[in-house]
Amino acid sequence: KRREKIDAWTGPAHTKDGHHVQLLANVQDGEAAKRAAATAAEGVGLFRTELCFLGTQQEPSIDTQAEEYGQVLAAFEGKKVVVRTLDSGSDKPVPFATLKDEPNPSLGVRGIRTQMINPYLFGHQLDAIKQAADATNADAWVMCPMISTLPEAREVTQQIHARGLRAGIMVEVPSTALLIDQFMEEVDFVSIGTNDLTQYVMAADRLSAELASFTTPWQPAVLALMAKVAKSGEHFDKPVGVCGEAAADPLLACVLVGMGMNSLSMASGAIAAVGAALAEVTLEECQAAARAVVSAFDAEQARNTAKAILGVS
Numbered sequence: 614k615r616r617e618k619i620d621a622w623t624g625p626a627h628t629k630d631g632h633h634v635q636l637l638a639n640v641q642d643g644e645a646a647k648r649a650a651a652t653a654a655e656g657v658g659l660f661r662t663e664l665c666f667l668g669t670q671q672e673p674s675i676d677t678q679a680e681e682y683g684q685v686l687a688a689f690e691g692k693k694v695v696v697r698t699l700d701s702g703s704d705k706p707v708p709f710a711t712l713k714d715e716p717n718p719s720l721g722v723r724g725i726r727t728q729m730i731n732p733y734l735f736g737h738q739l740d741a742i743k744q745a746a747d748a749t750n751a752d753a754w755v756m757c758p759m760i761s762t763l764p765e766a767r768e769v770t771q772q773i774h775a776r777g778l779r780a781g782i783m784v785e786v787p788s789t790a791l792l793i794d795q796f797m798e799e800v801d802f803v804s805i806g807t808n809d810l811t812q813y814v815m816a817a818d819r820l821s822a823e824l825a826s827f828t829t830p831w832q833p834a835v836l837a838l839m840a841k842v843a844k845s846g847e848h849f850d851k852p853v854g855v856c857g858e859a860a861a862d863p864l865l866a867c868v869l870v871g872m873g874m875n876s877l878s879m880a881s882g883a884i885a886a887v888g889a890a891l892a893e894v895t896l897e898e899c900q901a902a903a904r905a906v907v908s909a910f911d912a913e914q915a916r917n918t919a920k921a922i923l924g925v926s
């Protein structure tokens with residue numbers, strides 16, 4: 614029965630009472646973008662550019678980078694594509710942009726920190742994104758990973774705006790979620806990376822199977838921080854999305870919509886299941902679930918509470 618509903622679902626996504634939710638795809642290259650474009654994805658919410666260069670020893674030229682990014686932008690003519698600047702280091706080491714032998718790489722020089730140490734790298738990547746955006750018709754948004762301080766947010770925004778592009782940050786470090794109102798003043802949009810936000814809030818390695826009960830985004834502390842970020846986005850009238858794995862869980866997706874998220878980005882294979890789940894619930898039910906989960910005792914109770922209110926599995 615559920616399978617039939619998923620197969621029959623066609624986008625764009627709306628709740629039962631007609632509230633629109635932008636469902637976007639997470640992609641890593643042109644091929645994945647083409648596959649995503651064949652689904653109901655309304656655009657790309659997370660283009661992980663570092664995955665284009667995992668085996669690359671030397672920084673690619675601006676033209677080479679522009680060619681790579683252009684393939685993704687071209688697959689979504691006229692649509693929103695959020696290009697994330699290199700999130701190198703930790704679980705995604707890019708040879709030309711990662712320090713070797715860090716004792717604790719997930720707490721080390723990763724994401725925007727790599728690019729701040731080598732400012733040319735960041736500028737070159739922005740030039741390449743600009744070049745690719747100008748050569749295609751996609752609506753390119755630029756987003757920076759691992760932002761943890763306000764000066765970083767101000768600096769990247771200034772550099773992205775200097776190229777005439779929209780500037781955003783990922784909210785995946787607790788310091789940024791805690792001071793989200795001040796960050797909202799600095800940027801055009803934010804997107805929550807639940808994989809890292811959960812890892813850093815719970816102090817539990819996202820790759821550890823033993824710690825899976827800690828690294829679930831159903832942890833009430835993670836839910837409360839996400840709700841805070843969504844509320845701030847509503848207050849400042851700036852787009853707030855979720856692009857971590859949490860967005861691909863149909864039940865949690867409904868809760869996130871209830872918190873006030875504008876877009877959810879996920880592996881394109883998950884879009885139909887999330888769209889079909891949203892079609893079964895009203896915005897008011899999503900909001901009731903969002904209010905209830907933040908006071909749950911633990912992750913399991915949060916999930917069960919949401920399930921009881923929404924009836925989605």
Ligand code: PEP
Pocket residue numbers: 659661700785805806807808809810856857858
């Ligand atoms: C995240 O941290 O949730 C995220 C979307 O980024 P990545 O998984 O690439 O670190």
Ligand code: MG
Pocket residue numbers: 758785806808809
């Ligand atoms: Mg991340």
